[in-house]
Amino acid sequence: MAKAHSQYVCQQCGYSQVGWAGKCPNCSTWGSLVETLIATGERERGKAKGQKKVEPISLTAIPSKKTSRLSTKISELDRVLGGGLVPGQVVLIAGEPGIGKSTLTLQLADKIGKTLYVSGEESAAQVKVRADRLGIKNKTLKFLEETNVDTIVDPDIFGIDSFDGPSLVVIDSIQTMTTDDLSGLAGSVGQVRECAFRLLKRAKEGNIPLFMVGHVTKEGTVAGPAVLAHIVDTILWFEGDKSLTLRLLRAVKNRFGPTDEVGIFEMEDKGLLPLTNAEKIFLTKARAEVPGSVVSSILQGTRPLLVEIQSLVVPTKMAFPKRVAQGIDPRRLEMLLAVLIRRCGLPLYEYDVFVNVAGGIKVVEPAADLAIVLSIASSFFDKPIAKNVMALGEVGLLGEVREVVAEEKRVKEAKRLGFSRPITQKEIKYVNEVVKKLLR
Numbered sequence: 001m002a003k004a005h006s007q008y009v010c011q012q013c014g015y016s017q018v019g020w021a022g023k024c025p026n027c028s029t030w031g032s033l034v035e036t037l038i039a040t041g042e043r044e045r046g047k048a049k050g051q052k053k054v055e056p057i058s059l060t061a062i063p064s065k066k067t068s069r070l071s072t073k074i075s076e077l078d079r080v081l082g083g084g085l086v087p088g089q090v091v092l093i094a095g096e097p098g099i100g101k102s103t104l105t106l107q108l109a110d111k112i113g114k115t116l117y118v119s120g121e122e123s124a125a126q127v128k129v130r131a132d133r134l135g136i137k138n139k140t141l142k143f144l145e146e147t148n149v150d151t152i153v154d155p156d157i158f159g160i161d162s163f164d165g166p167s168l169v170v171i172d173s174i175q176t177m178t179t180d181d182l183s184g185l186a187g188s189v190g191q192v193r194e195c196a197f198r199l200l201k202r203a204k205e206g207n208i209p210l211f212m213v214g215h216v217t218k219e220g221t222v223a224g225p226a227v228l229a230h231i232v233d234t235i236l237w238f239e240g241d242k243s244l245t246l247r248l249l250r251a252v253k254n255r256f257g258p259t260d261e262v263g264i265f266e267m268e269d270k271g272l273l274p275l276t277n278a279e280k281i282f283l284t285k286a287r288a289e290v291p292g293s294v295v296s297s298i299l300q301g302t303r304p305l306l307v308e309i310q311s312l313v314v315p316t317k318m319a320f321p322k323r324v325a326q327g328i329d330p331r332r333l334e335m336l337l338a339v340l341i342r343r344c345g346l347p348l349y350e351y352d353v354f355v356n357v358a359g360g361i362k363v364v365e366p367a368a369d370l371a372i373v374l375s376i377a378s379s380f381f382d383k384p385i386a387k388n389v390m391a392l393g394e395v396g397l398l399g400e401v402r403e404v405v406a407e408e409k410r411v412k413e414a415k416r417l418g419f420s421r422p423i424t425q426k427e428i429k430y431v432n433e434v435v436k437k438l439l440r
Contacts (some may be wrong), residue, residue: 006182006190009036035182035190061206067256070167070209073111076264077104079301080236080249084255085168087207087257090200092174092228094214095238100247100265100272101213103134104238105170106213107271110136116158116166120147120176120186129314134271142166147186149177149195166208171199174214174228187215196231208366225412229253240267244360246281247272248300261301279417282307282359288387295390295419296371298363304410306390306417308358309368309374316352327357328372329364336373336395343399345431346380367404369395370423373431374438381439389438391420399432401425 011034015026021339023029042325047348069084078084084090095101106127109115115138118125124145146152158169171177175187177195184190196212203210211277212232230236233255240247266281267270275281283295283306297304316322325333333355353373357363370393378385392410397424402427404410411422428434 004350005070006035006037008035012341015056034193035188037181037185037194039197054159056175060177060340066407073110074108074247074274074292075276076185077108080251080257081259082251082254082261085209086233086256087209087284088204088232090203090210090232091236092212092214092232093236093238094216096216096242098242100267101238101239101266102172103130103271104265105172105211106130107134108135109141109168109170110138113138113140114140114165114167115170116142116144117172118144118146118152118170119172120145121173130409133269145193147176147178149198150181152177152199158202158206158208165206169203169208169210170197171210171212173215174199175215193227193231195211196228198274200231216423229367241332241360246360248361258301262303264300265420277410279306282357282361290377290380292373294375294378294385295414296363296368297366297390297414298361298365298407299410302411304406305361306419307361307363307368307415309371309375310356310358311379312354313348313351313373313376313379316350318352319348322352322354324352324354326355326367327360327362328355332366332369333372335397336369336375339395339397339399339431340376343430344376344377344435348376348380351380365393366402367392367410370401370431370434374423374434377439383439386421386436388419388421388424390421390425391434393423393428399430401428401431401434 007016008030010024010027012029013024013027015024019026067086069086071084072078072081093101093105106117109117117127119214124143127143144152144157148429152158158165174192174196178186178191179194179198180195182190199210199212209332214228232253234251235253237250237252239245239250246268247265247267247431249265251257251259251261264275264278266275284321294309295306296309297306299305323330323337333353337348337353341348353376354377371391373395374385374391393402394403396402401424407424414422425432428437
């Protein structure tokens with residue numbers, strides 16, 4: 001068997017050296033030298049003894065196989081994954097510290113059954129405290145407190161050669177894993193890349209789904225090399241405000257399903273609860289007719305969600321009025337205010353404007369433009385809009401109302417929830433028309 005040794009290889013120009021330096025001597029790029037395993041001997045030249053000859057085959061000769069999926073028994077997680085886990089699927093779940101990554105993976109381990117839970121961050125006692133809080137009593141859940149990836153991928157531990165092997169493996173987290181073949185510290189680019197590759201190889205050999213928890217950098221990206229995103233099959237992004245109970249799970253990459261679905265969870269004392277009726281978070285209970293409140297519909301994946309847009313307009317004593325946006329793009333708010341000033345004649349340059357999306361969700365699509373404009377106008381005139389109104393449409397700089405994606409689907413969902421009077425571009429063509437119709 002060919003031996004291997006580690007060298008520092010520049011990720012920019014390919015220059016290699018044995019010793020480490022902060023700057024590449026060849027291209028003078030700082031931080032580009034990454035510790036990498038280098039094969040030596042016959043294996044490097046592709047002439048190892050007993051090597052099987054490989055020949056390409058015709059694509060039409062490959063038999064079609066139906067992909068069988070393993071349900072996670074968590075409805076929102078199944079939705080994001082595309083119906084469940086595929087045998088051998090490697091999933092990277094990332095998010096800010098304290099957002100609920102370990103909680104979700106521990107709940108998943110409890111639902112799946114035979115699971116090997118590897119923890120490199122927390123001790124067995126710490127994980128046991130969380131398991132007791134979540135009410136986990138699964139006797140087939142095995143725990144391993146280990147950071148050496150070579151020990152984890154051992155066939156006796158990983159279970160690929162055992163009849164009683166695990167149905168799922170959880171690694172918490174990939175940044176704590178190391179291999180003795182590299183001298184770098186845990187979390188370094190070389191260690192993360194090599195450990196992830198060895199875990200993926202073992203998961204594919206045994207057709208065992210694998211979940212890896214990933215850290216997030218200060219810039220909000222997954223820690224480790226970008227190649228880690230190419231190694232795994234699926235990347236799930238956990239997001240939400242830690243001060244609120246709402247959690248959103250998005251698929252950034254998915255080789256076995258869609259990337260436009262979103263899972264919605266609510267964080268409680270007993271863990272993360274899937275939400276099938278998310279409107280109870282985003283809509284105020286027993287909504288009263290109050291100036292400045294308008295309901296709109298946004299699309300999260302293929303699911304329409306109703307959200308409440310709240311606005312407050314007050315006279316200002318400052319030379320430059322305040323424009324505060326919570327849950328929407330502040331630049332989008334500035335543009336919509338300019339439309340109201342120019343096309344509808346509202347003197348908002350003399351007023352402070354505050355806009356908030358109830359429930360802590362972020363609106364990034366322009367479908368809620370009409371609702372934002374109406375809520376601001378409603379607060380300005382101090383006239384409420386009827387409770388059964390749902391505003392949906394993009395507002396252009398000319399003051400026109402434009403059609404949005406999946407408009408009929410959103411309107412249908414709004415009517416199902418009691419909003420019998422949708423206002424869209426079919427009923428109204430310009431913003432000044434709807435302002436005069438409803439508020440003047």
